[in-house]
Amino acid sequence: MFDDKFIASAKKLISFISKNTFDSITQRTPYYHMGATITDSVLQAGLNYSHVVYPRILKLLKEFPDYKTTCDFIILMQIFPLNDLISWRNEKKLERIKKLSWFFYNNKIENEDQLATWLNDKNNLPKLAQIEGIGPKTIDYLKMLSGSQAIAVDRHLFKFLELANITVKTYQEANAIYCKVAEMLKISQYELDRKIWLFMSNSKA
Known part of the structure; x- marks a missing residue:
């Protein structure tokens, strides 16, 4: 629950x-292409979204539009090497995409609607967080990609808090304020x- 400090921080942020x-x-709609959703969620961390991540997502959507489900994506990865599918060489992220795909498949998550429902159950989240590299921000981002309401606090949103002279110690604290x-x-x-992500992406601050 929010104490006076959090309420004060929220009001300060609103003022800023x-x-x-x-x-x-406009409200984001899911890709309805689990390969794109999974790949986006893994690649986005620490990379330029417009120039590095999104072109690879667009490649999957345009070249393989009929491979929509998690099972379809796993089959696609068996037909073509994943590094060729998304033009990527970093083994760590490639392995994470594969692990996340199999995790969803084993949990009977075949599309974004099922993913949204599954993520809405807080009891499921610790299991997802056991995958290396899947932390609270990625989980919140997966919620957004599946059409649910969430705020994925990345470096841009942390910097915005800093510009507003709001100090936070944890991801959870920043997320709660937003x-x-x-x-x-x-x-x-x-x-x-x-809105804040775009503002900060276009800012020189």
Whole structure:
């Protein structure tokens, strides 16, 4: 629950937001292509999204539009090497994509709607977090990719808090403040996340 400190931080962030101008955005819809969803969730960490990640997602969507389910993606990886499918050489992320694909398959998650339902059960999240490299931010990002409301606090959103002179110690603390701000502003969590992410991506701060 929120104590006075969190409420004060949320109000401070709202005040800072009001002093800036943000691009308008539309609600994100899932890819409805689990290969794209899984690949996006793994590649996004620490990479330039527009120039590095999204072109690879677009490649999967355009070249293999009929391979929509988790099972389809696993079959596709057996037909073509994954490094060729997404033009990627880093073995660690390639292995993570494979592990996440099999994890979803073994948990009977074949599409984004099923993924959203599964992620909505908090009892499932510790199992997902056992996969190396899958932390709270990636889990929140998977929620967003599957069409659920979430805020994935990355370096851009942490920097925005810093610019607002708000100090946080953990991911969970930052996430809680952003979620409270979305509630107080009566906007979706995705809208808040995306507006700030775009603002910071285009900023020289």
